[in-house]
Amino acid sequence: xxxxxxxxxxxxxxxxxxxxxxxxxxxxxxxxxxxxxxxxxxxxxxxxxxxxxxxxxxxxxxxxxxxxxxxxxxxxxxxxxxxxxxxxxxxxxxxxxxxxxxxxxxxxxxxxxxxxxxxxxxxxxxxxxxxxxxxxxxxxxxxxxxxxxxxxxxxxxxxxxxxxxxxxxxxxxxxxxxxxxxxxxxxxxxxxxxxxxxxxxxxxxxxxxxxxxxxxxxxxxxxxxxxxxxxxxxxxxxxxxxxxxxxxxxxxxxxxxxxxxxxxxxxxxxxxxxxxxxxxxxxxxxxxxxxxxxxxxxxxxxxxxxxxxxxxxxxxxxxxxxx
Numbered sequence: 001x002x003x004x005x006x007x008x009x010x011x012x013x014x015x016x017x018x019x020x021x022x023x024x025x026x027x028x029x030x031x032x033x034x035x036x037x038x039x040x041x042x043x044x045x046x047x048x049x050x051x052x053x054x055x056x057x058x059x060x061x062x063x064x065x066x067x068x069x070x071x072x073x074x075x076x077x078x079x080x081x082x083x084x085x086x087x088x089x090x091x092x093x094x095x096x097x098x099x100x101x102x103x104x105x106x107x108x109x110x111x112x113x114x115x116x117x118x119x120x121x122x123x124x125x126x127x128x129x130x131x132x133x134x135x136x137x138x139x140x141x142x143x144x145x146x147x148x149x150x151x152x153x154x155x156x157x158x159x160x161x162x163x164x165x166x167x168x169x170x171x172x173x174x175x176x177x178x179x180x181x182x183x184x185x186x187x188x189x190x191x192x193x194x195x196x197x198x199x200x201x202x203x204x205x206x207x208x209x210x211x212x213x214x215x216x217x218x219x220x221x222x223x224x225x226x227x228x229x230x231x232x233x234x235x236x237x238x239x240x241x242x243x244x245x246x247x248x249x250x251x252x253x254x255x256x257x258x259x260x261x262x263x264x265x266x267x268x269x270x271x272x273x274x275x276x277x278x279x280x281x282x283x284x285x286x287x288x289x290x291x292x293x294x295x296x297x298x299x300x301x302x303x304x305x306x307x308x309x310x311x312x313x314x315x316x317x318x319x320x321x322x323x
Contacts, residue, residue, distance in 0.1 A: 001277065001323045003115050003284075005298075006316045007307065011121035013060065018067040021134055024114065025074065028134070031112070032077045034084055043072050046079035053162070053188050054170045060122050064135055080133050080163035082191055086112075089240045089281055090151035091272045092139075092197050093249045094205045094222040095263045102199045102289040104139055104149040105267050106130070107240075107274050108281045110321075117298070119312045127172045128296055128309045130287060136165025137172065139287050141296060143309055144176035145201025147289035153193030154227040154236050159212025161189030167210075168196070178204040186216045195224035201292045223249045239279070245271055264288055268301055277323050284321070 010016040032040065041049070050061055061078065068074040077083075089107030094100065116131040129140020139149035148168050167188050175181045178200040185196055185208040193211040209217040209228040217229070226242035227233075237243060248271055252258055258266070266272060267286045274282040288297040294309040302320050307313075 001110060001321045003110065003113075003319050003321065004316060005115045005117070005305070005319055007117040007119075007305075007312070007314050009119045009312050009314050013063040013067055013122065017064065017134070020116070021064075021068045021074075024134055025068070027112075028077060029073065031084060033073070037073065039084075040076055041079075041082050043075050046076050046081045049081045049162070050079055054166075056123075056174050057166075057170055060135070060173075078133075078135065080136055080166035082160060083163045085158045085192055086163075087236070088152045089226055089274065090149075091225050091245050091249065091267065092149050092151055092195075092223070093253065094197060094199050095253070095258075095260060096203065096205075096222065097260050097263075099260065099290055099292065100199055100203045100205075101260060101264070102147045102149060102197065102205075102291070103264055103267055104151075104197075104287050105272055105274075105283045106138060106285055106287065107283050110277060110282075110284060113284055117307065119307075119309065122173065125173050126309055127169070128307060128312065129168075129172070130285075132165040133163060135169060136163065137168045138165055139289070140168060140172055141289050141291050141294075141309065142172040142176075143294065145291040145294070146172060146175055146177065146181060147199045147291040148172060148181065149197055149287065149289075151195045151197075151224045152226050153195050153209060153211065154231065154233050154240075154242060155193035155211065156233055157211065157213050158192055159189075161191035161212050164190050164192070164194040164196070164210065171198070176200070177202070178206055182206050182208060182218045185210060186218060193228065195226075195228065197222075197224050199289070199291055222253065225249070241271055248272065264299070268299060273301075275323055282321075282323070285319075
């Protein structure tokens, strides 16, 4: 299976982002309206939700809505407020060696994936990460040395809140430390259950268990797979082997004392690496964040692609993923 990846750099929202929106919007509109347009919140509800929970994003949001053409449906989609439910897999962990590293596998459908690395400088804050929802992120870091990524939390419950990619964007736009990020993650509602791991330049880390029906739990866990304190969706847990992956990571971190390279390499092999694309989703990439150095790297079994938040280069690459 081959995918064309792109890296895009635009300091302020402008023609590059507008071009991406025009390209991706037909597919996103099909997904966003899959339960009918009426099932989604109105523009007024979306705007008020952003204003209440993430007011610092309003200026960017309005700029993006204008670049998207100013339409009602596009504006409602871009708020990522109460979007349709979606699931993913993923594994992530903080390696606390000499140079702290956040490593994650993104396990998802290859048919619903942006394949896009973006660096933005919106409102004076440089953010680099893997795009989702055209301005949200499934993992990323900022120029203050804060790195963040998500895994699905393994629960059925859907409630009132935001799609988690926009919450990750908000954290990276407004926070510089793990402590600040934890406060945001505890405050902003997520429409489904997600585990969000954060690592800052001072080596502090947390994993937040976010859910729409109970308070966010902030833990000192360095590992997250696809359940929270306990397995609550047994079929999903069996399908994704979430408990086995968590145990594997914890054993590597507490008993093996791997080198950084050996620890990262474990993400490209079973049981962390998944090729279950025929069943819906497998590992689309492994991301490595070294927030103190401002470095990010993507890896696949047959390729690597390094990025530097301070010296970013636009490019594109055809990536082969074994299936």
